[in-house]
Amino acid sequence: MVVVGNIYAITAVSVVGGALFGFDISSMSAIITTPAYKCYFNHGPKGPPFNDDDQCSGLSSLAQGGVTAAMPGGSWLGALISGFISDRLGRKYAIMVGCIIWIIGSIIICASQNMGMLIAGRIINGLSVGIESAQVPVYISEIAPPSKRGRLVGSQQWAITWGILIMYYISFGCSYIGHGNASTSHNYSESVFRIPWGVQMVPAVLLFFGMMILPESPRWLARHDRWEEAQSVLALVHGKGDANSPFVIAEMQEIRDMCEFERANKDVSYMELFHPKMIHRTMTGIWTQIWSQLTGMNVMMYYITYVFNMAGYEGDATLIASSIQYIINVIMTVPALIWVDRWGRRPTLLIGATLMMIWMFANAGIMANYGEVVPGGIGGVAEQSMRLSGAPAKGLIACTYLFVASYAPTWGPVSWVYPPELYPLRVRGKAVALATSSNWAFNTALGLFVPTAFATIRWQTYIIFGVFLATMLVHVFFLFPETAGKTLEETEQIFEDPNGIPYIGTPAWKTSHDTKRTVAAESGDVEVLGEKLAVAEKRTAAHAEEV
Template identity: 65%
Template structure:
């Protein structure tokens, strides 16, 4: 018997997001440890005056390649997930991703050299690409409009939990001697994938995918299980079933779906919005903060255990500050959350850039501690301000772009293209994740504090982009969102300007409770009252 509680369904499915979090901190917590730096050391072997080997690890370029290799695999995995999801279903594709993650983790754990480590991370990335693209689609196709943002946003919360848990595991194993210091956490990251695989066996398939396969009885059974509490005639179940049926009948009159359809006139606008949502989420600089936080805090004067513990604080902030977004993003709406988030992030990025430029100076040749990317030094009260601004930046991202960048893209597209569309959007996330993971260590070497200014400019651009072109989708059914982009005949048109669109949460709550939209109910009541007045017998004289 499948699980029908939508919160349990989401809690199991978003473990797929946790895999990405595990990868982030398994790298950020390890790249500054002596075990990692010595095992993957490049260049001539040198010893200090005490006869202890100097371990500088990979060069900045190579470390960028190691970090970015996971994102490269994720880009390919996200693209392929569109075909996989349409053929096998949302549920099965996520289970395939879990199996691939275990294979990649075995290779990473057993890595004997840098090429083997990169191959393992590419395989892991392939898994993350599949899960990160299809988990939001799966949840959005099961969730009611009033809870869709909250439930899809759980993916980001799972990512933050994965980051924090893996960081502390890696911190604990950093006290172990030898390569076991990094092999143990790289092996333990298989556990969530195993839980995900077996957990997904208990969950239903997406009712909208079942409808596309003409499995109407199964579709109705899932809607009854998740939304009807066993009652096939519940108003909301019947309403959802009719909307899905109507959308499927309309879509069958259209051509078969390929990625090229996403570039056609009736899709290009929403494709551009979905793709840029994911691109901008990377250009905020957040994942740079996550992967290379130890570099940043080292430049601010933190060392040893103090460095790792201080770095971990931002992961705790990330977990805690994601909670308000999950609880209230459906009330706030997508647009205000994204716009205010961009404003907050650009403020702290420019503040950090200004502090480093005004109070810092270049590190000696070869970088601080022999690590090239640690190319700048800032000390005293300004260094504490840099750390504080970094924490505040993380808090703003966690409450805004973190969850909404996963919630928003699946809401934009009709059923027939949703799997491939979200795969394309997510692949753009991973393409930029790859580019930035590779770019940042050399950027710290070459442009130093100006890295912060660069990401501050990106946050300014994304704020303007969202204001003028991103419509509000909060509180609308997935079928109603279609009306934002096309007329009743499916012809693309320019409707209400993005800045005038509003959340319809109140209407959605009424619809979920009664099965009838509030405005439809008012029209029906008015008609009934009119008929009663016109048919009533005239009063006696």
């Protein structure tokens, strides 16, 4: 079988797993305000389903929160089990298993007859998204060269944004199907939501067959004593087929040294992640994913139509205005793909948190000072609890767009890039799975919390997220070390620095990156490679003494 060796082609195929998450987000956000969805799944005072009244109130706040939270709830479980699947079957086949699960879940969603079926299908889809979101970054990080790792793993986020945008416009187009069709027993066609929910199977099918021609992670192969295959993959991807390339030889030696040390350790359990020497990096990875949720970005993605309805937009105007933020998300992710390895991880996270905090507090101020409380919500939708008009409404929309533009090149891609860089090979699969599961746990909680928050505490919802952003700014500065430009094995030095803080290592604010040296090493600079090998040998010897 032909095996693809171009790192950009490998990335382009594998990050389709991220598009699955994006498809799911906008398959709900573009549909939850359509009359077809609200009438078919009507749980309001004008139920049962398919009420002919154009003003069907749809699901209650709690019910809609449950439907929305079903997918991240399943993703939490999927991320947790992905570590076992990945360690047993390999990174590549774990991703393929996720594809099969996604197809099954999408079939159930597409055929949903009631809210129970819809929730069940979304939970199954969530299992898939949890596996893909945890293991695609691990797969790419283990196969990518250090100088390109940030942009390549960050492509996961770009794929998510494309998935959101594509599915949003598919859903928007389908919203016109069957409207006012007198030949039906109701005013709206089920195709409005069934077609988008069926189309989302397509990327999973493409990803499944695409993964067949991609190589396995060389580090996973080495961990399982498949050394010849590991060297062949490194030569194919990093040495243009030359197994004697200086960089391939040096990288292979680093992997071999690390694996030899790890032979002294038993099989890894999740408990090892909370060992005193490991807990700092475990919590750093977990908090990276938690903070990415507590920025409030996915809230903007799921419930953006509510925000624009409160700003005075109605019908198609709401959907079109909402789509602009998805376009911004796609475009503004591109700078990170080009420069994130040059910027470094720390500066990117710090700047992103600062800017998002400004826009979040600005939104709170606008709604608090100019918003008019609407009892029962606009159009009977409790979440649309306030109304704005004129300049304040435009200001709210502008700050929302600026928030998305600040998230897209910063926390969006880096939250996927950073966790796989923190862990040694023997625990990476399970550690990233645990970190990603925390993302989905908080995604689930926010999916349940936000509709009720918009309905009850209104503008204060933005204050809560603003405080989260201020807190993460401090946390990142003091405890998130720089990992850009380092091999995954070199990152070990930061956490095991004997002159650093006990159980933490080199203080985060003292860490930095040197992109030029990394590029020189990959180009075969003998002097730089010699220094890297000397450091690796010294570290291996130190490990041996500990054991």
